Amino acid sequence: MHVENEVIFRDAAAKALLDPQLRANFRRAMDGLISKRLAQFPDPRDLQDLRDLSTAIRSRSLLNLPELLEQFEAKATENGIQVHWAETCEEANELILGILRSKGARTLVKGKSMVSEEMHLNDFLERHGIEALESDLGEYIIQLDGETPSHIIMPAIHKNKDQIARQFSQKIKDAKYTEDVDELTAMARKVLRQKFLEADAGLSGVNFAVAETGTLCLVENEGNGRMSTHVPPLHIAVMGLEKVVARLEEVAPLYAILTRSATGQAVSTYFNLITAPRGAGEMDGPQEVHLVILDNGRSRIYADPQLRATLRCIRCGACMNHCPVYTRVGGHAYEAVYPGPIGKILTPQMEGVGVRHDLIHGSSLCGACAEVCPVEIPIPEILVRLRREATHEDAGSNVAGKGTGRTAIEDWTWRIWALVLKRPALYRVAIWFATRFGKALPAGAPLIRNWTRSRTKPVPAHRSLQERMRAEGGRHD
Amino acid sequence: MNEVYFYATCLVDLFYPDAGMAGIQLLRQAGVQVIFPEGQTCCGQPAFNCGYWEEARDVARTQVALFPRDLPVILPSGSCAGMMKIHYPELFHGEPDETQVRAFSARVYELTQFLVDVLDVKLEDLGEPVKVTWHSSCHAVRDLGLKGEPQALIGQLSNVELAPLAREHECCGFGGTFSVRQPEISGAMSCDKAADAESTGASLLLSTDGGCLLNVNGTLEAKRSPLRVQHVAEFLWERTRAR
Numbered sequence: 029m030h031v032e033n034e035v036i037f038r039d040a041a042a043k044a045l046l047d048p049q050l051r052a053n054f055r056r057a058m059d060g061l062i063s064k065r066l067a068q069f070p071d072p073r074d075l076q077d078l079r080d081l082s083t084a085i086r087s088r089s090l091l092n093l094p095e096l097l098e099q100f101e102a103k104a105t106e107n108g109i110q111v112h113w114a115e116t117c118e119e120a121n122e123l124i125l126g127i128l129r130s131k132g133a134r135t136l137v138k139g140k141s142m143v144s145e146e147m148h149l150n151d152f153l154e155r156h157g158i159e160a161l162e163s164d165l166g167e168y169i170i171q172l173d174g175e176t177p178s179h180i181i182m183p184a185i186h187k188n189k190d191q192i193a194r195q196f197s198q199k200i201k202d203a204k205y206t207e208d209v210d211e212l213t214a215m216a217r218k219v220l221r222q223k224f225l226e227a228d229a230g231l232s233g234v235n236f237a238v239a240e241t242g243t244l245c246l247v248e249n250e251g252n253g254r255m256s257t258h259v260p261p262l263h264i265a266v267m268g269l270e271k272v273v274a275r276l277e278e279v280a281p282l283y284a285i286l287t288r289s290a291t292g293q294a295v296s297t298y299f300n301l302i303t304a305p306r307g308a309g310e311m312d313g314p315q316e317v318h319l320v321i322l323d324n325g326r327s328r329i330y331a332d333p334q335l336r337a338t339l340r341c342i343r344c345g346a347c348m349n350h351c352p353v354y355t356r357v358g359g360h361a362y363e364a365v366y367p368g369p370i371g372k373i374l375t376p377q378m379e380g381v382g383v384r385h386d387l388i389h390g391s392s393l394c395g396a397c398a399e400v401c402p403v404e405i406p407i408p409e410i411l412v413r414l415r416r417e418a419t420h421e422d423a424g425s426n427v428a429g430k431g432t433g434r435t436a437i438e439d440w441t442w443r444i445w446a447l448v449l450k451r452p453a454l455y456r457v458a459i460w461f462a463t464r465f466g467k468a469l470p471a472g473a474p475l476i477r478n479w480t481r482s483r484t485k486p487v488p489a490h491r492s493l494q495e496r497m498r499a500e501g502g503r504h505d
Numbered sequence: 506m507n508e509v510y511f512y513a514t515c516l517v518d519l520f521y522p523d524a525g526m527a528g529i530q531l532l533r534q535a536g537v538q539v540i541f542p543e544g545q546t547c548c549g550q551p552a553f554n555c556g557y558w559e560e561a562r563d564v565a566r567t568q569v570a571l572f573p574r575d576l577p578v579i580l581p582s583g584s585c586a587g588m589m590k591i592h593y594p595e596l597f598h599g600e601p602d603e604t605q606v607r608a609f610s611a612r613v614y615e616l617t618q619f620l621v622d623v624l625d626v627k628l629e630d631l632g633e634p635v636k637v638t639w640h641s642s643c644h645a646v647r648d649l650g651l652k653g654e655p656q657a658l659i660g661q662l663s664n665v666e667l668a669p670l671a672r673e674h675e676c677c678g679f680g681g682t683f684s685v686r687q688p689e690i691s692g693a694m695s696c697d698k699a700a701d702a703e704s705t706g707a708s709l710l711l712s713t714d715g716g717c718l719l720n721v722n723g724t725l726e727a728k729r730s731p732l733r734v735q736h737v738a739e740f741l742w743e744r745t746r747a748r
Binding site: 037038041042045352353356357389390391392393394395396398399409412413414415416417418419420438442443445446448449450452455459462463466475478479480481482483484485486487488489491492493494496497498 | 513515517518519520521522523525526529541543544545546547549551552553554555556557558559560561563564566567595643644647648674675676678679680681682683684685686687688689690691692693694695696697719720722723724726727
């Protein structure tokens with residue numbers, strides 16, 4: 029199983045690398061996002077202060093997570109929001125289907141939600157005769173083509189304007205071909221406006237859930253989030269159980285660093301605070317608000333003191349924008365709901381470290397992700413830990429699929445490696461051979477073959493440094 | 506500071522011994538006696554990064570034991586220095602010899618870091634005019650925390666023009682085992698780095714780290730580029746040594 033899965037990412041990435049259009053789209057988009065983010069943080073000390081504060085807020089929220097969730101549920105319920113708990117994606121899907129059926133709802137309009145992607149909600153609802161339409165422009169674009177998001181914030185970032193122009197002219201009824209961005213947006217808007225008015229229910233994600241007030245915070249730029257949560261008579265929100273913070277004032281710094289890190293915006297166009305369904309005498313808003321809180325492996329991650337940092341994530345996407353691997357292969361190559369560096373640590377913890385061994389080794393550990401992460405998740409450190417978990421069955425570890433990525437060949441490689449390197453006499457012999465005969469190694473030998481795909485063969489020096497120092501008679505002590 | 510230890514690292518020992526010699530000479534030129542203990546092999550980073558921590562610890566222990574005196578340990582590599590300074594304490598967390606290892610880690614420096622931050626060396630450029638560019642090693646900067654020390658040393662050389670490299674802080678694609686586990690992605694990163702370096706118009710690309718140099722050099726050679734790479738220690742020594 030391990031060997032088979034080792035290559036999912038490698039193969040998909042290799043294919044993506046052969047697509048010059050895709051690579052150009054990502055490079056241009058990511059370079060733009062990097063400079064926009066940088067422009068929002070002119071003073072590195074201010075940035076570090078805000079990161080420290082945000083990290084502290086998220087860490088403290090997680091430290092008190094069980095209590096905060098209880099407090100949140102009590103307060104939200106008091107406000108009239110109906111709170112549901114789901115341990116698995118299947119449970120969450122069934123819950124949502126049940127809510128929709130109880131209201132006789134046949135159509136659902138969706139604001140953007142990565143948790144609903146995690147649940148594969150659209151497919152599930154379609155199989156049960158309910159139409160789920162994405163209303164975020166990027167999500168709408170990819171839904172037309174039956175694709176999944178290639179980025180958690182900008183789901184259609186793998187496409188350029190010309191590709192979208194062609195797609196709209198083919199897929200939207202009565203659409204004329206245009207490459208004008210405003211006209212394209214207007215086309216989608218026209219379709220979506222009608223859907224907002226007709227939909228029986230709206231679904232959204234949640235950026236922050238506030239325990240003291242029972243409020244759901246939703247960050248967005250297009251107004252589709254507000255429309256989805258406001259216009260239909262029924263609003264269903266879904267969130268991972270890690271999203272809660274204690275107090276409303278803690279949202280301000282998190283929001284400030286979220287939009288700046290994500291899209292380089294000081295504020296988003298819309299910021300929604302949803303605290304209750306339509307009250308008596310109020311003119312608008314849904315009659316019912318439901319919230320589905322999903323676990324899907326999160327409480328297992330939560331139980332590990334080091335891996336818990338994974339749950340600090342506020343889903344800004346800065347790690348992928350700055351990742352040299354993501355920039356080159358794009359989000360689809362990961363074959364996972366969450367791509368990029370955060371996906372590389374989140375997916376294997378949810379699906380099992382052995383199953384997604386390919387992802388945890390698909391990193392040069394360069395650390396660009398951790399450097400920009402607004403809540404300082406030590407992604408390279410966690411990757412190394414997961415590599416450990418994939419190949420060992422340590423007592424006390426609770427990681428999903430621990431030890432299932434172990435192979436005899438890798439075990440023996442490191443055993444022999446250590447055997448030689450902890451015995452200087454053996455090391456000296458190995459180096460002597462490498463300096464004398466290293467040149468003779470064929471470029472097609474295993475591993476060297478991988479190196480020489482794009483490089484010349486590395487050639488050892490004629491004499492090692494240690495040999496030269498011995499000849500020099502330098503001080504050894 | 507009269508005496509220091511020098512730790513070669515396996516890549517410098519095998520592939521860049523001239524850089525190691527140059528590092529030792531730069532320290533001597535600054536008036537420091539260099540002790541080069543026998544028995545050096547590898548810092549253990551490859552096994553550590555792959556999750557084989559027992560094997561990494563076994564090797565690391567034998568290396569720590571080579572440096573018993575309370576003297577600075579100087580490495581011509583930001584990545585290996587980062588391993589010994591930052592990751593050894595993690596690797597030995599809860600082990601019986603954690604205290605000794607932590608004391609060792611506190612003494613570890615990357616070469617240019619020691620030359621600038623501790624010795625505050627002043628270099629006199631004796632070389633011909635040349636244009637170079639700088640590749641910043643991810644581990645040197647992000648793990649170890651170098652703050653422009655090598656560039657400061659290059660900046661002291663009056664005949665050297667340092668051309669800025671586009672995306673200077675982007676990984677070159679080496680990443681140790683990553684380069685052979687994910688050869689396609691690694692190769693794409695290396696090719697982009699090589700192209701960026703070529704477009705600077707420099708004749709030399711310098712870096713603190715043998716891994717990056719090996720990778721970028723192999724890529725440049727494969728595309729028959731005239732651009733060469735050199736370890737920063739070797740470059741500094743060549744330009745400042747009295748002939």
